Amino acid sequence: MTLTHFDAAGRAHMVDVGEKAETVRIARAAGCIRMEPATLELIRSGSSKKGDVLGVARIAAIQASKRTADLIPLCHPVPLTRVAVDFAIDEARSAVCCEVTAQTVGRTGVEMEALTAVGVGLLTIYDMCKAVDRGMRIEDIGLLEKAGGKSGHWIAPAGEKA
16 A cells, blocks of 8 residues: 555655546545533533634634645645535533535545544634633544545444544
8 A cells, every 4th residue: 555645756746636537525524522511501502702603613614624725735626516514512522523524526535625624613613612611622533434436435434433
């Protein structure tokens, strides 16, 4: 197995996707941010001084997915056809979990767009709540599923936390 972002001389390069077929490509990624129960209640009740924390985080995640190629040096700019961001409150873990589905019709996958969106969505929650809880922890960001392209359909092994 070889890393695709290095040429024969070991130099970093952007992978040539010009000969790849255009297919529908979908990726799902998820992660969580753990916090104090009181912080979770502020988010749930909408009583944060900064307003609708999850609404702002949703917009930030979508915006981040569209800017992934600006952040990850060897990513191709991808024309996204859909980005869906869902948040769920996990009482047992005192956490907010984020799941993102990104989709395109193109020559390269959208895993990085989905992962970037999750990370920025969770970072936005941190930013909006840090005044009351600096100990929040972002955890378990990972790819859940990808479909499309020649490598086909992949689903994360059972037991993944995110």
